[in-house]
Ligand SMILES: Nc1ncnc2c1ncn2[C@@H]1O[C@H](COP(=O)(O)OP(=O)(O)O)[C@@H](O)[C@H]1O
């Protein structure tokens with residue numbers, strides 16, 4: 090649904106060059122919620138703003154719903170009619186809501202419809218429907234200044250949906266909200282994704298957002314995507330940085346001579362007493378170094394870091410036993426035990 | 437001089453002043469509003485980035501702003517004759533008044549429009565809005581309370597300028613004060629003229645402040661409109677959000 094190839098963006102200001110995007114290939118499938126995470130300055134906002142050409146990429150192409158937007162934009166700095174029409178079919182929500190303070194909630198939602206040239210009656214009907222969808226029908230006549238942050242973002246979402254977009258872009262839509270409001274706004278995005286088949290590309294610096302609603306995710310660093318995949322794929326790769334951040338398990342081996350493995354288990358295998366079975370069956374001492382159970386993308390996932398006595402070769406059979414039980418077992422990556430200390434995981 | 441003698445003079449003078457200021461205000465809005473917006477749009481980072489246009493318009497505005505009004509008035513005499521056919525009377529005074537007020541108001545509009553959050557511009561662009569749509573739907577309505585405040589300042593300044601224009605025979609309250617108060621030592625009329633000017637300016641400021649406040653929906657704390665300077669009206673501050681809901 091959204092594809093970028095070799096996307097590059099270089100900012101030039103007063104002789105200094107900042108490479109904000111350094112060849113980004115992004116592929117967002119139709120109907121999925123795709124999260125891009127990364128630290129501040131990684132280029133996330135630049136990437137999402139390139140998707141609807143608010144920012145002109147220095148090179149590379151952007152295709153949304155089969156339409157090459159970079160071709161539509163051509164060389165001119167101003168957006169031509171075709172690009173503007175394409176933009177009207179891409180919804181966008183912003184961290185700071187960007188609602189017009191001079192307009193009521195309803196009039197804010199009507200704004201994109203005015204741009205599309207709908208008649209007054211049709212605008213008003215559509216705006217009220219959308220406000221109903223986001224649970225704010227009773228606030229239609231209020232001004233944005235009279236709303237809470239969560240309500241403002243709901244208005245922002247209603248407005249973004251006005252042009253019946255197939256794609257919704259969200260740049261840190263929940264970063265200005267408290268955790269509880271964040272959850273409810275994310276839930277709304279998830280519901281819209283399911284009900285309307287909306288493809289959502291969202292930018293965030295919070296792993297929680299990815300955990301709660303994303304089907305796929307990518308990690309950005311220094312203008313590049315360094316890891317990407319579906320959330321289950323990412324979780325199945327314990328060496329990955331995203332997996333570690335999504336799912337931090339710490340634990341330092343008790344000493345040399347043991348084998349440290351990471352065991353990942355999903356819905357059906359949680360709750361089975363595999364570890365005690367392992368200990369009993371093979372008569373070995375299993376020490377649990379760290380463990381966590383989390384809900385990721387609506388699925389319960391657990392991960393445990395355990396230490397088995399002896400070298401890996403000596404533990405081939407017990408590891409095979411765990412795999413037979415339907416668990417993912419990986420030898421903990423060298424240094425992971427150190428890297429996955431709590432302070433590293435906190436961000 | 438008795439009140440009966442003064443009254444027709446005063447009435448005529450007030451009308452002349454209102455005529456000059458009113459007409460010059462219309463021209464200031466018609467000229468200053470587009471110029472102010474143009475200054476923002478053509479600036480670096482603006483939607484119509486154009487260094488040349490920005491420099492030229494900026495320079496013209498600066499020259500207009502920096503000339504003392506009295507000098508502007510005299511310098512414009514040939515131009516005024518060309519436009520109105522005369523250099524005496526209220527009609528003729530409108531020309532230098534407007535020429536002086538357009539750049540003044542343009543700068544105030546520029547400041548007001550510049551304060552509009554760039555995020556709103558982006559939001560309209562992301563909806564598929566053109567530059568003109570951005571101006572019409574975001575920049576103008578969002579800056580309106582500040583623009584109205586700027587207009588109030590402009591009108592008050594115009595009242596002052598119009599009194600100065602009286603010095604070269606434009607008519608109006610300034611003319612009255614000079615001819616009777618200064619040249620004929622009619623202190624009574626002079627004082628009444630001053631009082632009328634004060635009342636006029638106060639009313640303009642009051643109306644402008646009220647208009648700016650009623651246009652602002654930013655909520656109590658971050659209102660863009662200036663607080664009422666002449667009247668303390670705490671009751672109104674509480675009543676406003678209730679009205680808006
Ligand atoms: N308009 C701009 N001009 C110059 N540099 C910019 C501009 N926008 C972003 N940058 C730079 O590009 C890099 C990426 O920024 P951004 O995409 O905003 O990162 P993120 O959203 O991940 O925090 C940063 O180094 C930032 O300073």
Ligand SMILES: [Mg+2]
Pocket residue numbers: 133134135261
């Ligand atoms: Mg950002």
